[in-house]
Amino acid sequence: MPPFKPAVTEYQLHRLTCPGCGTSTCASLPAGVPQGGQGPRLQATAALLTGAYRLSKRQVARLLADLLGVPLCAGQVCALEQQTGAVLEPIVAELRQALRQHHVNMDETSWREGHSRPWLWVGVTAYLTVYHLVASRGADVVAALLGADYAHVLTSDRFKAYNGVPLNQRQACWAHLRRDFQAMIDRGGAGAPIGEDLLLHADILFGLWYKVRDGTRTRKWLKCQIEEWVRPEVRLLLQRGAACGCAKTAGTCAVILKVEESLWTFARVAGVEPTNNAAERALRHPVLWRAVSHGTRSSKGSRFVATILSVVETCRQQGRHVLEYLTACCQAALAKTQAPSLLPQPGFC
Numbered sequence: 001m002p003p004f005k006p007a008v009t010e011y012q013l014h015r016l017t018c019p020g021c022g023t024s025t026c027a028s029l030p031a032g033v034p035q036g037g038q039g040p041r042l043q044a045t046a047a048l049l050t051g052a053y054r055l056s057k058r059q060v061a062r063l064l065a066d067l068l069g070v071p072l073c074a075g076q077v078c079a080l081e082q083q084t085g086a087v088l089e090p091i092v093a094e095l096r097q098a099l100r101q102h103h104v105n106m107d108e109t110s111w112r113e114g115h116s117r118p119w120l121w122v123g124v125t126a127y128l129t130v131y132h133l134v135a136s137r138g139a140d141v142v143a144a145l146l147g148a149d150y151a152h153v154l155t156s157d158r159f160k161a162y163n164g165v166p167l168n169q170r171q172a173c174w175a176h177l178r179r180d181f182q183a184m185i186d187r188g189g190a191g192a193p194i195g196e197d198l199l200l201h202a203d204i205l206f207g208l209w210y211k212v213r214d215g216t217r218t219r220k221w222l223k224c225q226i227e228e229w230v231r232p233e234v235r236l237l238l239q240r241g242a243a244c245g246c247a248k249t250a251g252t253c254a255v256i257l258k259v260e261e262s263l264w265t266f267a268r269v270a271g272v273e274p275t276n277n278a279a280e281r282a283l284r285h286p287v288l289w290r291a292v293s294h295g296t297r298s299s300k301g302s303r304f305v306a307t308i309l310s311v312v313e314t315c316r317q318q319g320r321h322v323l324e325y326l327t328a329c330c331q332a333a334l335a336k337t338q339a340p341s342l343l344p345q346p347g348f349c
Contacts, residue, residue, distance in 0.1 A: 004068045006042075032334045038080060040330035041323075042070060046077050047084035048323055051308030054289045084326065085304035087333040091342055092310045095130050098343055099123050100147040103271050105155045106162070107279035108137060109287055112295025113302050120286055120306070121145065124278045126271065127344045129313035131286070131306040139164045153265055153272045156279070158255065170262035173276035177256070177263070178202045184241070184249045191249025194241040201234050209266070209274055223267040231264055282313060314342050 011033060015026040029035070038046075042064075049060045057074035064070045102125035111120045111133060121132045123145055134141055139161045146154065146165070155171040156162045162170065181202060184195025208225055211217040238260070241253030256263075266272040286309060296302045315322045325340065332339040 006068055006070050032331075034334055036079070038072075038076070040334060041327045043080045043084055043330045044323055044326035046072070046080040047308055048312070048326060050077065050081060051304070052312045052322065054285075054292050056293065081304050082300060084330065085300075085307045087329050087339065088307045088311050089303070091329065091339055092130065092307050095128050095310055095314060095342060096132075096145070098128060099125060099130050099145065100150055101152070102126065103153045103155070103269070104146065105276050105279035106142070106145070107156065107276060107283055108159075108161075109283050111286075111290060111302070113299065114297050118302065120283070122279055122282045124282050127314075127317055128342065129282055129310060129317060131309040131313075133302045133306045137161060153269050155272060155276050157276060158259055167259060167261040168265070170259070171265040171272050171274065172259055172262045174202060174205065174263070174274040175277060180252055180256070184246075184252065187246065187248060189246045189249075190244045191241060191246035194237055194244055194249060194253070198234065198237050198241070201230060201237070205230060205274070219267065219270060226264055226267045234263070235260060285309070311342065318342070318344065
């Protein structure tokens with residue numbers, strides 16, 4: 001690896017004062033030249049190091065000095081973050097609108113903003129990811145993200161905020177169900193045998209799904225298997241569990257029975273999977289970021305978090321070079337042109 005050497009261009013702006021009226025005039029910077037001392041690639045690099053690699057402001061400043069020979073302070077890193085976030089906000093707004101046109105995996109986790117505790121939501125489709133930081137954990141957030149006329153399938157856990165979506169448009173996460181069944185076994189008592197049978201059927205279900213996922217079997221075959229025997233047997237076990245002598249197991253089974261229709265959507269709708277793993281994986285990085293940084297101090301910082309996470313994860317989903325894309329966006333802002341879109345182009349696969 002050759003030594004890094006930053007490219008530095010100096011601009012000297014001539015200033016004159018009129019001897020008659022005393023008016024001072026100064027030359028302007030050329031078009032596309034930033035007012036500060038950092039160019040678009042350095043700006044994008046600073047945002048990437050904090051947003052994708054969870055480095056603190058001070059660590060980013062030290063790394064840029066040690067690796068690139070560029071002197072920055074922590075305050076300048078903050079300023080570059082805010083500039084980059086402002087450039088990316090229209091792009092994320094476009095992603096948020098596109099989210100409503102696809103099947104979505106959704107999840108949420110707590111965040112820290114000063115002395116408040118907002119919630120970080122994530123929506124994941126096949127080709128884009130959108131993060132949203134908001135004070136509420138209620139159904140209003142789901143409605144705002146998906147829109148009033150959402151016509152696709154939402155995959156999630158069974159949290160009550162998602163109940164506003166009709167059951168025939170929901171897919172309940174079977175990974176969560178499997179953990180519930182294991183809890184029935186670990187709890188012991190009258191509900192343990194029910195939990196064992198339900199866990200066995202969950203494992204059988206995943207075995208059937210893996211055959212569809214690897215192309216060995218078709219989704220039509222999977223639907224037949226589920227309708228013919230898997231679904232009736234699971235429903236019967238849940239009904240037995242709801243009437244068993246263990247109160248916690250009975251309560252869990254009764255809750256699952258209320259949303260039983262949403263357990264099987266993946267068998268009939270192409271592009272839908274039986275788990276919410278995509279959304280849970282998307283939350284892993286911000287959860288680690290929260291643990292390291294203890295969240296953000298202001299709403300500006302929170303907006304940057306949601307914005308940079310959305311862009312970075314979407315770029316990686318689409319196989320785009322993240323730094324090159326961020327740099328192109330920063331260059332477009334300097335040139336006062338439209339930044340490149342992150343929406344998949346026709347023919348993208």
